[in-house]
Amino acid sequence: MLNIRDATADDIPLILQFIRDLAEYEKEPETAVATADDLKRYGFSPDPKFRVLIAEWSGAPAGFALYFYHFSTWRGRPTLFLEDLFVRTQHRGKGIGKALLVYLAKIAVAENCGRFEWQVLDWNTPAIDFYKSLGAEVMKEWLTMRVSGDAISRLSALPS
Secondary structure, three states, X not given: OEEEEEOOXXXXXXXXXXXXXXXXXXOOHHHOOOOHHHHHHHHOOOOOOOEEEEEEEOOEEEEEXXXXXXXXXXXXXXXXXXXXXXXXXXXXXXXXXXXXXXXXXHHHHHOOOOEEEEOOOOOOHHHHHHHHHXXXXXXXXXXXXXXXXXXXXXXHHOOO
């Protein structure tokens, strides 16, 4: 019943809908401003910046995982970073989220990654408990820093 596959450029409208659904779930629908052109340019070009898995349940789109790689200088190996994981409400409780995480872990092992990381909102206790049950650790000593929007331009304009 479950099929996990690599997304193609034909899936861009579906990926956008998953992104919007996730933003709605995370109570920030207005911040999801990615466009089809953005996804095509950065994900389905000769030098993709991310990859996407699509989970289908009995042929119906049920969820997705968007991931990319960064590098761990301490490990000397790449890290697979899961940016987004989302399973549609009607498909939850079927093991799809776990299957996507297992699939990604297999990719991380095959790619010789030193780490598999993702973030979770602090209020999402069901997800935190679920991730812990799979062996994930909450990295409480690390804080995410972000520069976005006009702040990036202001930072880039500072003398170095």
